[in-house]
Amino acid sequence: LHPFYFRTPQHGTSNIHRLPKFQVELPPAGPNQRSQLLERQVSIITLHGKLFLAITKSPQLGQESYKTTEICLYVLATEQTVNKVATLQLGITGRFALNCVDNMIVVHHQNSKSSMLFDVCWSPTSNESNNVLPLSTTRTPALKIPNFNLKTEGQVVTFRPILQPMSISQFTHEGKPCELYSSTWVVFQPGIIIDAKQGLLWELKLSVSKLSMHMVCSKPSLIKLLLHRRNYKNTIFSTLRSLILTQSTPLSVLGDIFDILNSVIDDVLINQDEMLEEVFSPLLTKEELPPSYKISVIVEYIRSLRLHKLRISYYFYEIIVQILIRCNQLFKLHQLVQFQVLGDSAPLACLLLSLDKTYEPAFLLGIDMMKRLNDTGGIVEALLRKSDVTAAIQYACAQNKEDTLDCAKFLQSAADSGDNVLFYSTYKFFSARNERLRKNPEFLPEDGVEEFVTLYKSLFCEL
Secondary structure (H helix, E strand, O other): OOOEEEOOOOOOOOOEEEOOOOOOOOOOOOOOOOOOOOHHHEEEEEEOOEEEEEEEEOOOOOOOOOOOOEEEEEEEOOOOOOEEEEEEEOOOOOOEEEEEEOOEEEEEEOOOOEEEEEOOOOOOOHHHOOOOOOOOOOOOOOOOOOOOOOOOOOOOEEEOOOOOOEOOOOOEEOOEEOOOOOOOEEEEOOOEEEEOOOOEEEEOOOOHHHHHHHOOOOHHHHHHHHOOOOOOHHHHHHHHHHHHHHOOOOHHHHHHHHHHHHOOOOOOOOOHHHHHHHHHHHHHOOOOOOHHHHHHHHHHHHHHHHHOOOOOOHHHHHHHHHHHHHOOOHHHHHHHHHOOOOOOOHHHHHHHHOOOOOOOHHHHHHHHHHHHOOOHHHHHHHHHHOOOHHHHHHHHHHOOOHHHOOHHHHHHHHHHHOOHHHHHHHHHHHHHHHHHHHOOOOOOHHHOOHHHHHHHHHHHOOO
């Protein structure tokens, strides 16, 4: 074949590109026959943004070595040699037609009135070969999600249908059922079917939800398959909700699914906000799910995010804390924080600090987390809110941050404590700071501490 590539001209370039000539393999001809390639055996399709030539190779009369039909895929590129990169094994003979819908090859078989589906970017795991029509052992890493690797010279990948042949859904026209898989069908790419006899034109579409129902494979493999369909999100969300709600899916399997969603090259196709809104939030309201199971699922999702070096939304930490508070299991929260299952973050640290009246050790957990975050200001504020003025001053001094302290806040907290000794020592500390910084122990009007100066003089009779 000698292909030509037509495209819209840009910047004065030609819109016709002559591609390298290449040979198409044909089955050997039978007795008194000549090998030939018919127009109906050739289709040009687009998969994942790449252009392919699909050649249908059917056995000819007398060819006992060719029992079934196969489709050969040749990748077309303007600057590369045309290579055969994949073979689709149909397993049967007869008359075929081909469409390409939603990055999936649909092969229609007229005799059996059924269609087969092929996805060149998907394969089941090795332990599923008894449930799914297996791929050939020639499957190699040359074709990886999400891009079809063009550098496959010398490597031909063999594919089989991803599930058993199925028929197109029956429909009616003017109250009468339409004949499907008619001999008068004419197909056009990507998904057009015309029946001149019936005077009808159809556009073939893939039902992602029905596809997920008929796939006999592991759930992680199903998720991989769904990710490359157009309207995949709702089906993935419903699948995840069902898996979690039944509680029959091991956490390790859920973890594998989360890893798939979080490890997509270049971009995360389902982000954390979507997972929170569509999967986790609806399930949190399900009383039939034990709190421990809810926490385990969210922790598994957090593990996956951390594994793929993605910044973890604070909302997931907050959900875990709220569940543990409702269940009065704050000792588990202590363990999750202590062993850093819940990662350090300023909002989580503040949440822990707020739990000190319910669970006293939570305050120290929050302080320790702020130390790891180098949040000196946050620690000082937390100690001050707890009316531990002395500890706040001592920590600021230990971090060489005493010159940044707001004297009005500290004098207010000391005065509110009702401890005159504490107020005296706090006042003297800031007076000494004034002497060191300004060479004068007096406060300035902009310090905003006039009332505390008056209080100091009234308490300690200093003029």
